[in-house]
Amino acid sequence: MMALFLHQLGTPAEKSKLRKLYELYCQNMYSVAYQILKDAYLAEDAVHNAFMRVSGCLDRISSPEEKASRNYLLIIARNEAIRIYQQNQKQFPVEEFEETIPDLQNIELETESREVQKQIFELICSLEPIYSDILMLKFRYELEDEEIANTLGITIDNARVRLHRARNKLKRKLSEVYKNE
Amino acid sequence: MNDKQLNHLISESLKTDEDFFPEITEMHTFSGKFNRNMKYLLREHETPIIHTRNRHALKWWFVAIAVFLTVSACSLTAYGSKTNHIHFFADKFSEYQPLEEMEEDAPANAKLAYDLDALTEKYDNGVEIVNGEQYTRFFVNPETNTFFEFSSYPKIFFRWHSSIENPEIITLGDKKITYFTDKNQIHYALWSASSTVFVVRSDMSREQMLQEIDLIQIYEIV
Numbered sequence: 001m002m003a004l005f006l007h008q009l010g011t012p013a014e015k016s017k018l019r020k021l022y023e024l025y026c027q028n029m030y031s032v033a034y035q036i037l038k039d040a041y042l043a044e045d046a047v048h049n050a051f052m053r054v055s056g057c058l059d060r061i062s063s064p065e066e067k068a069s070r071n072y073l074l075i076i077a078r079n080e081a082i083r084i085y086q087q088n089q090k091q092f093p094v095e096e097f098e099e100t101i102p103d104l105q106n107i108e109l110e111t112e113s114r115e116v117q118k119q120i121f122e123l124i125c126s127l128e129p130i131y132s133d134i135l136m137l138k139f140r141y142e143l144e145d146e147e148i149a150n151t152l153g154i155t156i157d158n159a160r161v162r163l164h165r166a167r168n169k170l171k172r173k174l175s176e177v178y179k180n181e
Numbered sequence: 182m183n184d185k186q187l188n189h190l191i192s193e194s195l196k197t198d199e200d201f202f203p204e205i206t207e208m209h210t211f212s213g214k215f216n217r218n219m220k221y222l223l224r225e226h227e228t229p230i231i232h233t234r235n236r237h238a239l240k241w242w243f244v245a246i247a248v249f250l251t252v253s254a255c256s257l258t259a260y261g262s263k264t265n266h267i268h269f270f271a272d273k274f275s276e277y278q279p280l281e282e283m284e285e286d287a288p289a290n291a292k293l294a295y296d297l298d299a300l301t302e303k304y305d306n307g308v309e310i311v312n313g314e315q316y317t318r319f320f321v322n323p324e325t326n327t328f329f330e331f332s333s334y335p336k337i338f339f340r341w342h343s344s345i346e347n348p349e350i351i352t353l354g355d356k357k358i359t360y361f362t363d364k365n366q367i368h369y370a371l372w373s374a375s376s377t378v379f380v381v382r383s384d385m386s387r388e389q390m391l392q393e394i395d396l397i398q399i400y401e402i403v
Contacts, residue, residue, distance in 0.1 A: 015223065018222075018223060019223045022219060022223060026211075026219075027207070027208055027209060028202070028205045030211070031205045031207050032202065034209070040209070040212070044211060044214075044215040047215070048218055048222070051219070051222060052222070055222075070202070071201040071202060074202045109182055112193070116190070116194075117190070117193050117194040117197060118194070118197065120190055120194035121194040121195065124191070124194065124195065125201065132201075135191060135195065136195055136201060139188065139192040139195050140192070140195035140196060167187070170191070
């Protein structure tokens with residue numbers, strides 16, 4: 001199976017890119033995974049699985065040295081760690097049901113303003129990792145729902161639900177922030 | 182702000198050069214397994230080692246093993262169907278739970294001689310096996326229609342196996358077969374050869390079963 005995987009890995013350029021990503025971000029990916037799992041071996045598993053996933057979407061990475069590439073790999077590693085954590089817990093965290101979706105119609109924001117963008121960025125970073133990550137994949141890396149599902153190792157339906165919840169959570173935070181201002 | 186504007190705002194906000202993850206400077210020494218596994222992942226045309234902790238890779242190995250076992254089972258089933266569902270198990274009665282077991286502390290030789298003499302005289306049927314210190318005799322009691330196993334090793338014991346019907350001794354070529362049917366209408370045939378007890382169980386008819394047994398030579402060699 002692994003041989004098949006290597007065969008599918010493709011061109012020497014792709015292999016070289018994967019190697020470069022490994023050299024640059026392996027340690028960072030491990031640290032991110034370890035923060036969640038608190039177990040060295042499980043964290044290594046998460047990093048390994050993450051590289052397996054990365055190898056399937058190398059075309060998404062234009063240059064390994066870019067900050068965007070680092071973020072992309074760390075998102076994958078973090079979600080892989082969360083997945084392993086949930087598997088080991090044998091239960092999934094129960095997410096609260098949001099009865100109301102905040103209405104942002106009354107909020108007018110200057111979307112091109114650098115200050116506003118920075119504030120939104122900070123709000124996204126303050127979300128739970130699974131929500132901030134999926135927003136990154138959708139809006140920063142412009143992945144389709146199916147690609148997000150493959151990247152995170154979840155079903156397409158789960159990806160859509162998670163994305164929906166992430167947007168609602170962000171809306172809620174936006175609503176709270178701008179009502180107070 | 183509508184949804185479209187929000188999407189645009191999110192998209193623009195995330196395209197900044199801000200650090201989504203903080204800078205990490207910690208260095209970890211990876212385990213040998215991890216390094217080996219990554220080496221195989223990154224190299225081309227090299228036979229990988231199974232990473233025992235890698236569930237993802239292991240999963241596919243398990244699938245491969247499961248496929249292999251399934252194919253093997255199908256092959257054996259197909260072979261079994263050619264022999265009309267005859268099942269062999271020599272010296273093994275794992276599917277029988279002993280309902281009663283009598284163990285004796287008396288000297289093994291004395292007890293063995295007494296019991297065997299008595300039993301052999303009383304029930305002139307069954308098959309026996311002598312294997313080193315172990316003497317085992319399988320026989321049926323036509324009075325009670327029960328199937329017994331008598332063994333001298335490691336302790337003398339007497340094991341009642343199953344209620345049976347119509348036990349009989351059948352001579353088939355050089356095989357002296359003890360034949361009976363249990364309460365579930367499963368037919369059994371026992372005989373010994375080359376210091377091995379052969380037990381055949383089948384749901385086919387008596388005639389079919391005996392025909393098959395008559396043809397069986399290869400199993401005795403095995």
